[in-house]
Amino acid sequence: MTTAHPAAPPPAWGITLPLPGLTIDRHRFLVERLPDLGYGDVWSAEGGGTDAFTPLAATAAWAPHLRIATGIVPVHTRGPAVLAQTAATLAQLSTGGLLLGIGASVPAHVTDINGIPFDEPFKRTRDVLRFLTAALRGEHVAGDFDTFSITGYRLPHPPADPVKVILGALRPGMLRLGFTEGDGAITNLLRAQDLPKVLDAVGPQPPGKELVVKVFVCPTEDTAYAHRASRPFLAWILNREPYRKFHQWLGNGELLADTHKRWADGDHEGAQRALPDEVVDALFLHGSPEECREQILRYQQPGVTAIQLYVSLPPEVFTSRTRLLDTLARLGPAAR
Numbered sequence: 001m002t003t004a005h006p007a008a009p010p011p012a013w014g015i016t017l018p019l020p021g022l023t024i025d026r027h028r029f030l031v032e033r034l035p036d037l038g039y040g041d042v043w044s045a046e047g048g049g050t051d052a053f054t055p056l057a058a059t060a061a062w063a064p065h066l067r068i069a070t071g072i073v074p075v076h077t078r079g080p081a082v083l084a085q086t087a088a089t090l091a092q093l094s095t096g097g098l099l100l101g102i103g104a105s106v107p108a109h110v111t112d113i114n115g116i117p118f119d120e121p122f123k124r125t126r127d128v129l130r131f132l133t134a135a136l137r138g139e140h141v142a143g144d145f146d147t148f149s150i151t152g153y154r155l156p157h158p159p160a161d162p163v164k165v166i167l168g169a170l171r172p173g174m175l176r177l178g179f180t181e182g183d184g185a186i187t188n189l190l191r192a193q194d195l196p197k198v199l200d201a202v203g204p205q206p207p208g209k210e211l212v213v214k215v216f217v218c219p220t221e222d223t224a225y226a227h228r229a230s231r232p233f234l235a236w237i238l239n240r241e242p243y244r245k246f247h248q249w250l251g252n253g254e255l256l257a258d259t260h261k262r263w264a265d266g267d268h269e270g271a272q273r274a275l276p277d278e279v280v281d282a283l284f285l286h287g288s289p290e291e292c293r294e295q296i297l298r299y300q301q302p303g304v305t306a307i308q309l310y311v312s313l314p315p316e317v318f319t320s321r322t323r324l325l326d327t328l329a330r331l332g333p334a335a336r
Contacts, residue, residue: 012306013333014041014069016214017055020312024055029321030328031062037325038334040096041067043214043308046074047109053086060093067096071186071214071308072168074105075128076116081153083128084135091159098159099210100136101186102128103168106240122173123147129165129182136163166210170246172201179203184210186308189243191282192298194250199303213299214308216284219292219331222314226286227277229312234283235272239263255279284312289330296331 015034018024031042042059046052056068068090073083087100104121111118127145134141138158142150167178169185178185179202187198195213202211218226237243238256247256255276263271285295299307309331317327329335 008302008305010333011300011304012040012067013038014043014067014306014308015039015328016043016045016071016308016310017059018050021315021318024050024058027055027058028062030325031059031066033325034063034066036334037329038332039066039328041069041099041306041308043069043071045071045310046077047105048113053090056090056098057093060090064094065096066094067099068094069099069101069212069306069308071099071101071212072103072105073101074110075102075125076105076110076118076121077114080128080131080148080150081135084132084153084155087132087136087163088155088157088159091161091163092157097161098163099183099212100132100163100165101168101212102132102165103186104174104242105168106242108240120147122177125167125174126177126181129167129177132165133182136165164210166212170242171249175201179205179209183208184212184305186212186214188214188308189216189237189283190246190250191252192295192301194252195299195301195304197250199301202303205303210305211303212306212308213304214310215296215299216310216312217292217296217331218284218286218312218314219289219317219327220286220314221288221291223286225314226284227280229314230280230284230286231272231275234280235259235263235268235275238275239271252279289327290335293331293335 017027044052044055052070052073059068091098104125107118110116124147127147131141135155140154142152164183166184166186167174167182169175169178175185218229220226258274259271262274285292317324
């Protein structure tokens with residue numbers, strides 16, 4: 001049974017920047033037009049490419065009234081005080097507000113490319129969350145956490161407006177942590193029909209908490225191109241342990257059993273081919289911008305406060321700024 005939620009305003013829509021295929025220095029024209037297209041948020045993420053904070057600093061300079069958000073920053077790759085300092089500095093640049101999304105990430109982004117042990121991800125996330133929520137309020141933080149110790153730290157200039165700290169969360173433990181000790185959670189890589197299980201795990205949401213759903217979109221009617229563009233990523237991410245366990249919890253283990261077996265056997269190409277088309281189509285939406293928009297709207301379920309779009313555009317969309325803006329307009333919440 002799905003948890004009942006009180007009536008709430010429609011969720012905010014945001015775009016993850018930089019767009020694949022467009023370096024961040026070429027985004028100003030887009031950022032300045034986003035409100036006209038119906039988008040109120042700019043999101044950034046961090047793995048093996050662009051860092052999470054530089055795109056948001058640029059956004060705050062170009063359009064300070066937009067809300068900026070990370071979804072997510074790994075908790076292992078920066079010290080707790082550095083995260084607090086960075087968030088506080090960003091908050092000074094933006095009048096639209098800041099959501100600081102943090103999370104455990106995956107070993108590939110923590111250990112494989114940064115040489116940092118991926119130790120006790122749940123406890124580390126919890127400890128960083130507790131540090132940040134206190135530090136961003138201007139409190140003096142000192143003492144021993146389970147995964148680190150702080151001699152003593154206080155932000156010299158805490159944000160004048162509260163910074164919400166939310167967690168990248170897939171399963172009940174992290175979801176509950178995000179809503180009990182933080183300001184909410186971000187979930188991603190799930191089908192719209194899977195979302196009620198996440199909402200049930202969250203339970204009744206206090207006012208002001210955030211549940212963000214990250215949706216991957218490739219607005220093209222060329223299905224073969226969309227599959228080529230999305231299959232390598234989906235095979236890789238769905239075979240990371242957190243996402244494998246996530247989809248098992250969602251009840252999708254049987255759908256993904258063949259790809260998991262092939263990946264474990266070292267057959268990565270075979271794992272891509274073994275992904276059922278229905279999974280690829282549901283986790284990385286494609287079709288015309290209007291068809292994609294209709295699919296995105298299925299995630300606008302009671303309790304969802306924001307939709308974070310990761311938009312992978314086909315090459316022909318980059319032929320002109322007009323075409324790019326038109327595609328995002330037809331895809332977005334202001335479309336009619």
